[in-house]
Amino acid sequence: MALHRHREEFVQHLEGKGRSKSTIVAYNKDIEQLISFLDELQHSGLPQDLTTGILEAYVDKLKQEGNYTLKTVSRKINSLKTFSKYLANQGLIVSDVAAPISHPEFTPQLPRVLSPLEYRALRDTARSNVRLYTMVELLLQTGIRIGELSRLKRAHVKLDNPHIYIEPFSSNPERVVDLNERAVESIAQYFEEHQHIRDAENDQLHMFQTKTGNPVLIRNIRTAINRAFRKAGIKGATVNDIRNTFIVYQLESGIDLERLAQIVGHQKPTTTEKYLELVESRPDKTSHKIEPL
Numbered sequence: 001m002a003l004h005r006h007r008e009e010f011v012q013h014l015e016g017k018g019r020s021k022s023t024i025v026a027y028n029k030d031i032e033q034l035i036s037f038l039d040e041l042q043h044s045g046l047p048q049d050l051t052t053g054i055l056e057a058y059v060d061k062l063k064q065e066g067n068y069t070l071k072t073v074s075r076k077i078n079s080l081k082t083f084s085k086y087l088a089n090q091g092l093i094v095s096d097v098a099a100p101i102s103h104p105e106f107t108p109q110l111p112r113v114l115s116p117l118e119y120r121a122l123r124d125t126a127r128s129n130v131r132l133y134t135m136v137e138l139l140l141q142t143g144i145r146i147g148e149l150s151r152l153k154r155a156h157v158k159l160d161n162p163h164i165y166i167e168p169f170s171s172n173p174e175r176v177v178d179l180n181e182r183a184v185e186s187i188a189q190y191f192e193e194h195q196h197i198r199d200a201e202n203d204q205l206h207m208f209q210t211k212t213g214n215p216v217l218i219r220n221i222r223t224a225i226n227r228a229f230r231k232a233g234i235k236g237a238t239v240n241d242i243r244n245t246f247i248v249y250q251l252e253s254g255i256d257l258e259r260l261a262q263i264v265g266h267q268k269p270t271t272t273e274k275y276l277e278l279v280e281s282r283p284d285k286t287s288h289k290i291e292p293l
Contacts, residue, residue, distance in 0.1 A: 003045050007031045010086050020170040030079035047092040052100050070106035077103055111244040113278055121232040130193045132224050137186035140293050142177045143246035143264040146239050150218045155203040172265050182292040247275045253291040254283035
C-alpha cells in the first residue's frame, strides 16, 4: 500500500524538522490508524485517491466509537492535516484534502493544580530517594517540562549564580531559569551523594542518569513520580500537574506575567494568562522572583 511508504517518509520528514519524539510517535500511530480504516473500506491506498469525504468519514467514526474524547479526536485531526499538507507539498495529491475538516468544539478542562498538602506529601514521599527527590523539587521549583528535566546536562546547572540553562528543543526556544533556595538545597544534596556528576568535566553528561550512565528516560521519570503520587495517596494527578502548580503558585505570589511566560517557556503570554482563571487573588505589586513552594 503506497500510503504505508509515504507514512514512513512523513515520519522521516518530521524527524528532519526537529519535532519532538512524542509528537512523532503520536502522528505515526494516528496515520497508521487512518490506513487501517482505509483497508476496511478496501481503498486503493494511493494518495491521489484520498478525498475530503473519506477523511470526514474517518473522523465521524472516531467520534461515534466513543473510545476517544473530543480533545483526542481534535489532536488526531491535527495529525491528518499535517500529513495531508505534507502529501500536497510533495505533489502526491492535487490539493490539501484535510484543510476543510473542522475541529470538534469542546470545553477544555481547567488544569489540575496540587494543593499545598498534596505537593508536600509528594515531596515527603520522594525524600528517601535523593535522585527522585531532586527531580521532583526541580519540577516544582522551576516549572520545567519533564522532557527538559530528562535532557538537562550537568554543565547547565550552576549553583554559584543559581540557574539552569534549558537547551532549545523542537519549537521550544532556549531559556535560563533561576533557581530558588529550595532547588539549590536539593541539588546540593544530590551532588553530595553523586559526586562523580558534580565533578564531571564532560559537558554532555546528563544530570540524572541510570546506574549504567545513560540519561533517565522520560517514561521512567513519569513512572517513578506516578508511583510516588500513589504512595502519597494523591489521586488523579499527573507529572504535568506539578508544572501547573508552579505556574499558579507564582501567579498568586505576584510574579510578572511576561516574566513567568519566559520562565516556563510559553511562546505566547496568552498561554500563561489562561492560568489566571485558577488564581484567587494577586498582589498589587508584581515581582520577578521565583518564590519557593
